[in-house]
Amino acid sequence: MSERSLVERIGDHVHGFLRDLNDQGLRVPVPRQRVFLQAIEAAGPRDATHLYWLGAATLTASPEDLEVYSPTFERWFGAVPARPVRERESPDDETPAPRGQGDEAPFTAATGGEAGLKASYSEHQRRPVFGPASEDERAVLSLLRRELPGAVPTVRSRRRRPGRRGPWIDLARACRESWRGHGEIVALPRRTRPRRQRRVLLLIDVSGSMKQHSAAYLRLAHAVVGRLDRAEVFTFGTRLTRVTEPLRARDVDTAVGSLSEVVLDAEGGTRIGVALQEFLSNPRHVTVARGALVIVLSDGLERGDCRPMEAAVRRLSLLSHRLLWWSPLACDPAYRPVTRGMSAVLGSVDALAGVRDLRTAYAQVQTLGRE
Template identity: 80%
Template sequence: MTEPSLVVRVREHVHGFLRDLHDQGLRVPVARQRVFLRAIEAAGPRDATHLYWIGASTLTMSRADLEVYSPTFERWFGEVAARPVPDPELPDEETPAPRGKGGEAPFAATSGGEAGLAAGFAERERRPVFGPASQDDRAVLALLRRELRGAMPTVRSRRRRPSRRGPWIDVARMCRESWRGHGEIVTLRRRNRPRRQRRVLLLIDVSGSMKQHSAAYLRFAHAAVGCLDRVEVFTFGTRLTRVTGPLRAREADPAVASLSEVVLDAEAGTRIGLSLQEFLANARYVTMARGALVIVLSDGLERGDCEPMRAAVRRLSLLSHRLLWWTPLACDPAYRPVTRGMSAVLADLDAIAGVRDLRTAYEQVQTMARE
């Protein structure tokens, strides 16, 4: 670094700057924060402008991110010589990274550089394309259909059924049989309340940050709808969509492909709290969650105020039999639910598990069967 004053400002203010970005609505994952700090050490920014471009390359992924990042940076490190001017014709999630001299990025981010790896606010309609399942996926789907029923929790039915053993005498049945035996009761008949599968509710995140996992989650949902008795499936990104009907098709690939006509908020922004509140505002949907096994398949990267998400998850926890959160991030042994959204709902979850594809989903089903 050539400016001694910049050395002092970076050393004293960089962590406060990152916290301020978070407070302003630009919630940068810890992995990208590490990339930013390592980039400062590796590149040794010459001045505030150089530091600005390092941060823009590593901490932002869209035009909306830049609109938050630029004024926040200038508050902490002063004005810069050249700020990016995004092309207004480009959609929000596809704004290219800032370029330096010769058209090259001053520092290439090693995390989060692809579209669909960050949560956002953008709401736009698009028809997602879900490709066919691989041969390995089809094999895992067959295993899932065989194991799912035995892994689901059960509850005693409210209706009494004829049974060989049971605490209730089946008087009506014995009277009917006695007519054939001239009034003699030959066999003592009983009734019992058999066990039946609890309702299952799947809430699947199809936002941009879950782009790589949505197809696998929907195929898992298709397997559940096909082999379980009472299953309801909803997707959410920026809105809530019920997809149980299309998933009743017999074949997995056509069923999942048909969702491109129904799920119009896929690969866009993330509004977990508002989507769950929309679910809970519908009395019919609330009935689906009452006493059910509820599984939320999401990375939990909420944007904006996390209070709606916390309140909605709290109510879901009170309504359901068990509330599980399956996230691809938990597949990393070093994962800790320390983001604002996940830390806010952690106390209301029965379990957090790592699920990123059908194979890891099958492993979780096996774990549920052993519990």
């Protein structure tokens, strides 16, 4: 058999496997299928086990996806390797876990050093533990809830409402009032398009390099969801997770604490470009971003090829009303966006600001209100 015919048969086999995944209910977006094929080309799988984990890392996004992926893979490529068993970590266990590829050195703006220039793309599942908010944080949250409605930019509603002034005559109301006045129209009622808040979209980085700030960012998101009419929140590390509904709980500690059952990639690696492309591949998510105030809370540290991140941020900028990037690294006056990822997306971002806790977030919200 010639080499070309062999390559064609292998390609048909892989594409058949992807079609079977779709038939079994695992609908993988085209960008992620492309990443899977690029991973095969770049890594050159040594055996079926290697190919299995390449597919698991690129084609699945949850344990439920893996339950569909594994038997389908076994039908097409043979035996499935045993999944590693991880011991669940107890929140009370203060023994530090050994540092792996996905554990990042925590960054503190006052310390400087090499932190803030490294990231990882390793993926592992662990349940993060978010402690209760302090009294100071609760006080700042109260200030944020009061400030947020006036800080969000507005847009003219497409629906017309009754108003004291307006370019349109409200004929229905004029007819109703004329009945009361025995056919006399005393004044012409008007209709107008009132202003309404724009959508707000928060994209929160929960990777290992952001673990010191993730809890504060999620508490900020709770205030945004509870106070604004139209707000959506997603987290990303090695995958994308929508967390809007859990954050609707009234108490901030209850809402943020419940995310430990939802956000399974916290304190792990970083794949910003892949997560943002997954967001943009979903038409419903694109509708959320169109014309919205989009705020990305991340240090912008990306591993590997930064072109997917650059392309995704550029498209997100074109869709949104404004795209803001809030980074804990930018709190340091000496910070410069010299990493490949941040330097690539800087031209697509409307503003880069420093936010590392609720106090600095409140200062940025006040800046939005003045603008």
